[in-house]
Amino acid sequence: MEQILVTGGAGFIGSNFVHYLLENTDVSVTVLDSLTYAGNRMSLFGLDDKRFRLVVGDICDASLVDTLVAVADAVVHYAAESHNDNSLHDPRPFLETNIIGTFTLLEAARKHQVRFHHISTDEVYGDLELDDPERFTESTPYYPSSPYSSTKAGSDLLVRAWVRSFGLQATLSNCSNNYGPYQHVEKFIPRQITNVIDGVRPKLYGSGKNVRDWIHANDHSSAVWAILNRGRIGETYLVGADGEKNNKEVIQAILNIMGQPTDSFDHVADRPGHDLRYAIDSTKLRTELGWSPAYGDFASGLESTITWYKDNEFWWRPQKATTESKYLQQGQ
Secondary structure, X not given: OOEEEEEOOOOHHHHHHHHHHHHHOOOEEEEEEOXXXXXXXXXXXXXXXXXXXXXXXXXXXXXXXHHHHOOOOEEEEOOOOOOHHHHHHOOHXXXXXXXXXXXXXXXXXXXXXXXXXXXXXXXXXXXXXOOOOOOEOOOOOOOOOOHHHHHHHHHHHHHHHHHHHHOOOEEEEEEOEEEOOOOOOOOHHHHHHHHHHOOOOOEEEOOXXXXXXXXXXXXXXXXXXXXXXXXXXXXXXXXXXXXXXXXXXXXXXXXXHOOOOOOOOEEEOOOOOOOOEOOEOOHHHHHHHOOOOOOXXXXXXXXXXXXXXXXXXXXXXXXXXXXXXXXXXXXX
């Protein structure tokens, strides 16, 4: 592969993948991103313009998508509406981007016989009980609980149908919660970090017992590259780094690393349908493809992330006031 099209490459996880490719491989990258509020040109600042270009456009634009896919060796599809709270307030953009956008890309990849990798989430599986020893596997039935996770489940099923019905050369991955550089401050970890930087007490939904399985975005990137190169066509791989922490533990870890008392946070009302626990079993990815995370320790990855937000205030500061104003209106 020499030319890779990355959709949503100006977003959080996509931009980390673009940086990973340019730093660790010889491929050239085209990013297709509509630059909604979650996409940021500055996340791609300073990249080698001999190997990288940004195309601003919508993945639902069939003509544009066809033109870009026609000259690519592979498509890695990160583009998605992905914020659960936003999906509860207005589900329509999630249907348009996550379902119609994925369909548009699949048709172009089918037409031009281009390798396709679809990025998805563990949220399609619903949630687990807090005291359940089980973890999600590739055979766990889908049980989404929000408009966001429902549309991601739908897009996963479209990819599988295109593999079976049309012979599309595609793979899928469902990843646990990402953290790291370039994540919008509306999201849980960067919101708490930037609040502490601003002298504002972090906010914790409900009791804070909800558990997420955290993985650093760089580790997600290396996993996707392994799947793109060595994954079996038609297969799904779950990506996780054994990073289960409840939300209260995460806030306390942030406060501790940033030199604040670990009880310096406020409780806010829990959000509707808040999933209890996600947990990923990445055995298949590790044994079949030989992948392992560089950040096996959540604390070290979190400390690196905090340092990035301290050092890159220019990147997140323009988002902060608007984001907090929105949350204030929602009582969060």
